[in-house]
Amino acid sequence: MTIRVVVADDQELVRSGFSMILGAQPDIEVVAEVGDGAAAVAAVRALGPDVVLLDVRMPVMDGIEACRTISAESDCRSVMLTTFDSDAYVYEALHAGASGFLLKDVRRDDLVHAVRVAVAGDSLLAPSVARRLIAAYTARPAPSATPTAEARLARLTGRERETLLHLARGLSNAEIAEALVVSDHTVKTHVGNVLSKLGLRDRVQAVICAYETGLVTPR
Structure with a gap:
């Protein structure tokens, strides 16, 4: 291509x-x-x-x-x-x-x-x-989980939520597969579902979403 x-x-x-x-x-x-x-x-x-x-x-x-x-x-x-x-x-x-x-x-x-x-x-x-x-993110106050944020995250299955958490921590697909003890293909499916359900274009927006919904808090 x-x-x-x-x-x-x-x-x-x-x-x-x-x-x-x-x-x-x-x-x-x-x-x-x-x-x-x-x-x-x-x-x-x-x-x-x-x-x-x-x-x-x-x-x-x-x-x-x-x-x-x-x-x-x-x-x-x-x-x-x-x-x-x-x-x-x-x-x-x-x-x-x-x-x-x-x-x-x-x-x-x-x-x-x-x-x-x-x-x-x-x-x-x-x-x-x-x-x-x-x-900059780690210097900001931790975001609070609003009802809207909770509603967005509620669209995800437990595995998809875990996948979003790992994406926000900067893990590659291979690292996520190792952490979840699943195949690379399964991780790609989870990532695709996360992006689709949350209306996101790519992994960068997934990271932003994880912080803005309070799924990940700055340490």
Whole structure:
């Protein structure tokens, strides 16, 4: 399967560089390069790519607003790219539906990996971003379980709830399978059910949900 990608960045050299890196892969095709968020939304609507790389700061429409629109209208996965290592951008991007958040000094192998991971339904955060996100969560007061939160969690079976808990702790499918003493296939089924029942796009949103519903509390 060929992964079709749109690259959106207002700096021509940057988007050309990313396009060259991705286009050199046998399983990736860059179908469009655009310079602003509105053009990215239009390209996704017209071309139906699998992944869009979005710079956070762009003219006309910024990357986060573009991500929010794309996530609402399609199954295209958004991976955010920025030079700004800011907590605010991370939170906004993840809540907008981003499947990854990378800094522009990302290594080429990690950029390619992020695109493949996004298509697979997983997510990838730059290590520095992940550390900041975890630190920020652990500094917050523990969320209280509201009736709405309990109603959301009540949709899950006991095994699915356990799976969500392990997802929030950052375990891979193989690690979850070992913890639950089940097969990898069974874990994939549980993860799929969790995402479907809670209306989530990927594992990043599952982590956010686990914290917001109080299933996991910061330590």
